[in-house]
Amino acid sequence: MFLALKEIRHEKLRYGLIIGMIVLVSYLVFVLSGLAYGLAQQNTQAISSWRASKVVLNADANNSLAQSLLTKHDVTKAQLTKHEALIGQAGVVAKAKGKAKLSAQFLGIDRQQLIYQRVKVTSGHKPHNAQQIMVDDSFKENGYHLGERVTLNSTDTTYQIVGFTHNAKLSVAPVIYGTLGAWRTLSHVTGAFQAGGIVSDRATYKPQVAGLQTLTVAQFINKLPGYSAQNTTFTFMIGFLMIIAMVVIAVFLYILAMQKLPNYAVLRAQGIPAKVLVTTTISQALILVVSGLAIGAALTAATVLALPVGVPMSFNLSLLIGVTGGILLTGIVGALIPVKVILNVDPVSVMGG
Numbered sequence: 009m010f011l012a013l014k015e016i017r018h019e020k021l022r023y024g025l026i027i028g029m030i031v032l033v034s035y036l037v038f039v040l041s042g043l044a045y046g047l048a049q050q051n052t053q054a055i056s057s058w059r060a061s062k063v064v065l066n067a068d069a070n071n072s073l074a075q076s077l078l079t080k081h082d083v084t085k086a087q088l089t090k091h092e093a094l095i096g097q098a099g100v101v102a103k104a105k106g107k108a109k110l111s112a113q114f115l116g117i118d119r120q121q122l123i124y125q126r127v128k129v130t131s132g133h134k135p136h137n138a139q140q141i142m143v144d145d146s147f148k149e150n151g152y153h154l155g156e157r158v159t160l161n162s163t164d165t166t167y168q169i170v171g172f173t174h175n176a177k178l179s180v181a182p183v184i185y186g187t188l189g190a191w192r193t194l195s196h197v198t199g200a201f202q203a204g205g206i207v208s209d210r211a212t213y214k215p216q217v218a219g220l221q222t223l224t225v226a227q228f229i230n231k232l233p234g235y236s237a238q239n240t241t242f243t244f245m246i247g248f249l250m251i252i253a254m255v256v257i258a259v260f261l262y263i264l265a266m267q268k269l270p271n272y273a274v275l276r277a278q279g280i281p282a283k284v285l286v287t288t289t290i291s292q293a294l295i296l297v298v299s300g301l302a303i304g305a306a307l308t309a310a311t312v313l314a315l316p317v318g319v320p321m322s323f324n325l326s327l328l329i330g331v332t333g334g335i336l337l338t339g340i341v342g343a344l345i346p347v348k349v350i351l352n353v354d355p356v357s358v359m360g361g
Contacts, residue, residue: 023296026260030300031307033253034335037246038308039321041331044242046320051235053177054115055225058093058123062213063228064206067221071231073097074113076204078220083202086215093121094203096191100160100184102143107158108150112143113178114160116191116203123207127185132171138189142171144182149317160184160194179232180320250334257335258342261293265346272350282351289350290343297339301332 064086069076074097078086083094096116103109117123124134127142132154134142143152147169152158157166167186176183188203195204206215214222223231230236272285312321 026296027300029260030257030297031303033256034301034304035307037249037253037331037335038304039311040246040249041327042321042323044246045324045327046322048239049322050177050180050320051232052229053175054183055178055229057127057176058207059126060207060209060225061211062208063223063225064215065221065223067219071223073205074099077197077201078203078205079200080202082217082220085217086206091122091210092206092208092213093123094118094188095123095207096188096195096204098191098194100194102158102160102184104152104156104158107152110147110150110182112182112184114184114186114191114194116186116188118188122209127173129171130174134171135186138187139167140170141167142173142185143169144176145172145174146182148172165193253335254338254341257338258345261342262345265289265350285350286347290340293339293343297336301335
C-alpha cells in the first residue's frame, strides 16, 4: 500500500487522468441508475402507499384498473372486510382559471376503507364529499393551492382542492383522490357499477367470483402501461454501460502496468518478491477506483440538489450497492489482467541485459 501511494503521489497527472475517467464512468452510472429508479417510482408511488398485497379486477379488463368495472353483485359476492377497499381509476385533465392544464389519474375511494385511511395528508384534509379532492404535491408546483376550484375533463362540475398528499403518482401522472361517486361521474358509468377494482392487504385474498381476476400487486404493477418496457430498457442501458466501463478501466490499468514493466524489473532485480508487486498493483487499482467512485458520488449528490423538482431522480440502497460493487469489481479485474506478466517479468530481458 505504501509503494502504491508513493507512486500515485509521484505521477499525479497520469493517475489523475485515470481517476478522472473513473469519475466520469461512475457519475454516468449513478445518474442513470437514479433516473431509472426515480422513473419506476413515479409509476408506482400511489400503489406503494396503499401497502396492499392483492388487486381484483374484471377478467375482461386486460389487467387495467382504468378499464375494469365491478357491479354491485360482484362486490357483494367478493365479501369485503376491513382488509379490502374499493377503488376506481379514470384519466382526467385538471383545469383551473389562470393555471396550466394537468393530466392526472383520478382515483375514487371510500372514506371508510383502508386506502382512504392509509393515504397521508401533507396539508389540508382528506375529501369528505363528492365535490372535494385531495391531490399530489406536484399540483403546487403548477400554482394550485388549497381551496382552488378545478374542473376535470369537460364536465361542468367543479371540485375543490381540500388537501395535498406527497409522492402520489401513478403511471408517471399525479394522482387526484376523490369519492367513488365522483369517479362514476367522470367515467360516465351508471350506479350499477360500484367500483373499478378491489384492493386487499391480505396475501391470501382471492374472491371466488365468476368474471373476476385476482393479481398480486407485483403482477399488477408489471402490467402498468410501459412499466416493464421502461425498466427493461434502463436495465440494459446500465448493464451495457457497466460492461463498457469494465473494458475501459481494465484496458487503462493494463496499459499502466505495461508502462511500469521496467520499474518492476528493477524491483525484481533488487530482490522484491513478485507477491509484493502484485499486491501493490491491486492496491493501486483499488485506490484509483475508490477515489473515482467517491468523487463520482459527490458529483451525483450535487446534481440531485441542482436538478429541478420535476426530474424523477431517486436512489435505492441495494441498487447503489450493486452498481458500486460492480465498478469496484471492474477495477480488481482490470488489475488482475497484467498479474501474469508481472509474475513472469525477466529483469535481464526488460532492462536490456
